Amino acid sequence: MKIASWNVNSLNVRLPQVLDWLAQAQPDVLGLQETKLTDEKFPTDAIREAGYEVVHAGQKTYNGVAVLAKAPITDCAFDIPGFEDPQRRVVAATIGGLRLINLYVPNGKAVGSDKYDYKLAWLEHLRGWLRDELGRHERVAVVGDFNIAPGDDDVHDPAEWHEQILCSTPERQALAGLLALGFTDSFREFDQPEKTFSWWDYRMNNFKRNRGLRIDLILTSPALTHALETSVVDAEPRAWERPSDHAPVVAEFATP
């Protein structure tokens, strides 16, 4: 089974690229972030014609998350329980024996800002929910744009980013708190090329210079970690014409 996550930065703009990528990569499940569409404007027909079921939690202009899957999607949730939020950042869904939680974690803007406080509060509530989900499901994948680089290996220039947003100690501790529940950053289960990133700012030719961060993650529960076969970043779509600023991340695992 192949699962993937991609922050598309507007599905309106990126739909052709998503369809191309689905055709070439053939994931069984794909979590999208930053669709920036209301549910009414979601391109359900085009996605279905590509062979995927879909659920979407969208809003106008900002945020928006979706799960695409070749098999039927059941047991959906669109909020962290007890943390209702008008910002559409969460879709949980069951696909066969897989529990998928697709996230668009708040960016946080700047350390110490109101948005930063919201990010940390959001992550704290997320941790309680993921603990419950781990108790209910064996095979859980938490995918998405985490807006946190787990470690300095995930940063093109750790000195430049030292204690900056996406890299600050409280953010990394919040992520470590999720891993402490039993989740694994699947990417680090395998040997990887150095300086592998998943997001590059549009400005300053950062992609060409590989000035990026790895902030798009696939976390796996113990049973899923045991079944892992690969976990990679597919940087190819970042080099396409008019790209998202994020690349898809992909993990494969054996099915029982």
Add this chain to the structure above:
DNA sequence: ATGGTCGCGCTGCGA
């Protein structure tokens, strides 16, 4: 050089 690029949607905000 204290900027720079996108997307949304129409003025500046969010990333």
